Amino acid sequence: MKLEWNKDNIVFSYCKGADLKEIALMLSKESVCKYMFFGPNTEETTMAYFSPFISSIENDLKEEKIPDFSVFTIREKDSGNFIGQCALFPIEFTNGNYLIGYQIDDTQWEKGYGSAACEFLVYYAFTMLDAFRLTGDCTEGNVASEKTMTKSGFQSEGRQKRYWLHNGKWYDRLLFGLMKEDIPEKRLESLRGIYG
Template identity: 50%
Template sequence: MQQSWIGGGLRFSYCTEHDLPDISRMLSKESVCRWLFFGPNTNEATRSYFLPLIEEVQAALWEGRTPDHHVFTVRLEDTKDFVGQCALFPVDFSPGSFLIGYQLDDIYWKRGYGTLACTFLVYFAFTVLDGYRLNGDTVAGNTASRRVMERCGFVLEGIQRQYWHARGGYYDRLIFGLLASDLTPERLSALGEAFTE
């Protein structure tokens, strides 16, 4: 199975253990974790979360099968500098439905990379995995993440009030969804052409 894709000046590759120091550094920042229900993380906390996912992905790729989880490192194509990470997680009992996730290092904010990462997940879920639905969520105040999903075609489907309790407060959860059937055949074809090896 292919392990790396290029699009919009970024390279999306399945995470390896070698990526963990960069991911840990990013997730140790207060700015990056501001709108997350976790963090800032210690290196140990980040490693204990990501390493089992990475090991599952690498074992599946080694055996020639599709991983259950899809966790990608995002780097600049030309310099290989670390930009962030993004992921697709399967939804229990709903084959073809995935939860999206993405975090970018704060030095790469406001450059369109979040939208590009989300677009890559849409491409991967609907074109590579032949999925039917994507699920996304964000804290109500995180307008940047909300705009990323909306630019990628996601629709606000609901609000869960006081869903997260973090940093001494309660936060509403905005729930977004995107169906493969929401995209025209032309849009799906364009996605397939946007990301190559």
């Protein structure tokens, strides 16, 4: 069973316990969490959140099945340096619809890693999980995330007003979606060629 996927000098692999310290450090930063609906977090909070996912992934991999929770660590291939993490979470009551998420450490910004993570999640969802739809969201003002999703083919689907209160200010939640049938087969073939 495949455990990691490469593109250029980027490696996506299923998240392991050994990755948690670096994920916790990233999610403790105000800069990284500025536009997220959670954080900055303590190390304990991050560990408590991710540990059940990692246990589930490890158990599924022992049984040689695709994990129910698709949480990935992103690293540089040559150096092994931590870049960030990304994930697909099943949306309740709609088999085949997944919420995407990606966080890139602030030391790795403006290198195209967010776009690479989003592209990888599109590949994984529509080829490995046989998803029919991906759902994305971000807070208003998170221009980088909005651009990342639209670059990967996501369409704007609306706005939830006054969704998130952070540091005394309300933010709207912007909603995005990508349907499998809206992706040209040529693009899926190209992604299979890169990651398959």
